[in-house]
Amino acid sequence: MLKGLGIAVVLALASGTAFAAEHEVHMRNQGEAGPMVFEPAVIKAAPGDTVRFIPSDKTHNVEGVKGMLPEGVEPFKGKTNEEYTLTLTQPGIYGIRCSPHFAMGMVALIQAGDNPGNLEAAQAVKMPGKAGERMKAYFAELTKP
Known part of the structure; x- marks a missing residue:
């Protein structure tokens, strides 16, 4: 009985990460949306992905x-090249x-989970020029039915 319970606990703990997906985003000088882009630039994912x-x-x-x-x-920043x-540890935007290349509009948007609690706060962040234009379009893409 204890052996069976132990196996059930291990399987329950493992199932949280067993179904996590990995999404690939390529950082490009030129893409479908123009110069300096993340492809894809909009991702809907699940917490844990x-x-x-x-x-x-x-x-x-x-x-x-x-x-x-x-x-x-926590804020994060990867190294160039x-x-x-x-890892999407929390649901949200x-x-x-x-x-x-931020000034050239190189931005992306990820939604983890179905009900992002920080959607309004994220939409209120001001961005310059091309980055602002692209981010506005990405929010529209995320929120369309």
């Missing part, structure tokens, strides 16, 4: 946008930018 950012072209990195991270998520894996 990971997002692997791959520098398909040089001079890119990944950084969380201040004010666009779920509560409890290196892969970065982000994750705003992403490439530090060297």
Whole structure:
């Protein structure tokens, strides 16, 4: 009986990560949306999933946008020209930018879970020029039925 209970506990604990997905995002100098893009730039995921950012072209990195991270998520910044894996530890909106190309509009948006509690706060973050235009379009894409 105890052996069976032990196996059930191990399976229950493992099931939380067993179904987590990995999403790949390529950091590119040129893509479908134009120059300096994350592809895909909009991801709907589940808490516990990971997002692997791959520098398909040089001079890119990944950084969380201040004010666009779920509560409890620490700010993060990957190194230029290196892969970065982000684990979506909390449900909510994750705003992403490439530090060297932010002014050129290199941003991305991730929604972890179905009901992002920080959606309004993330939408209120002001972004300059091309980054603001793209982020507005990405929010529209996330919220369309």
